[in-house]
């Protein structure tokens with residue numbers, strides 16, 4: 001019996017049709033993408049609403065992934081491939097370890113689970129409860145957020161607490177924007193399916209969703225690892241200021257260089273400003289308008 005890379009198709013969480021890089025073996029099709037360079041693999045599993053990982057390979061009998069129960073699998077797989085392609089094509093990074101590590105996702109994690117995460121080895125997505133979230137892999141910015149945690153872990157290693165943790169969260173949101181640049185919203189495609197126009201967070205208006213957007217409003221708390229999902233509003237706003245003044249193409253180069261060259265596990269907001277300024281100087285010159293825009297972006301959020 002021949003095993004082979006195949007092309008399937010199906011519908012995502014938003015009922016959107018897409019083709020899929022799959023694999024056939026012994027008459028069964030797998031969400032197993034072998035099309036990436038240097039034998040990189042992207043593979044998708046289902047936890048079948050349990051909590052053991054990775055769970056079971058997502059399979060189909062005829063390579064037509066059209067069941068509603070498969071929509072989360074379809075998007076986790078397709079969007080992981082998109083994020084792989086982004087890091088390779090834009091930053092010449094071959095997977096999160098820059099050495100072709102297998103990118104593994106598991107969907108249908110837990111019951112009514114309103115979150116997604118990187119567990120140090122793989123991405124994990126809940127189905128949501130249908131009110132706060134629908135299946136979280138249905139949003140490209142969510143997938144990019146989670147895979148960027150893997151990149152951060154292998155590079156800056158920003159500790160997931162207090163200011164370094166808020167930076168960790170912010171870099172995941174910012175690369176979520178770079179993958180999904182149609183808006184400055186985060187999670188809008190899967191957040192509150194019954195309500196249109198809202199989002200979990202906004203990079204342009206963090207305060208719209210309860211986040212501070214200036215250092216004067218930094219929230220001192222021990223919950224949520226020191227408010228990592230709250231205080232990320234401050235670097236998120238600085239990122240919006242940067243992107244809106246210098247454009248996406250320059251901003252993504254500066255952010256990638258800061259993350260991979262300068263940031264460290266204990267970097268705080270002030271150090272992130274310095275790292276981004278140094279990256280801007282390296283790439284565009286210290287007297288450049290680009291450099292001055294990054295400076296102004298962080299001045300505006302009160303981080304020096």
Ligand SMILES: CCCCC[C@H](S)C(=O)N[C@@H](Cc1ccccc1)C(=O)N[C@@H](C)C(=O)O
Nearest residue numbers: 114115116117118141142145186187200229
């Ligand atoms: C398991 C413990 C929590 C891990 C937090 C993960 S990394 C996380 O930040 N998940 C994102 C998911 C996301 C990303 C982009 C857009 C929408 C939703 C997140 O922001 N989770 C929120 C709900 C949170 O944990 O507060």
Ligand SMILES: [Ca+2]
Nearest residue numbers: 141180185186
């Ligand atoms: Ca978005």
Ligand SMILES: [Zn+2]
Nearest residue numbers: 145149169172
């Ligand atoms: Zn996160």
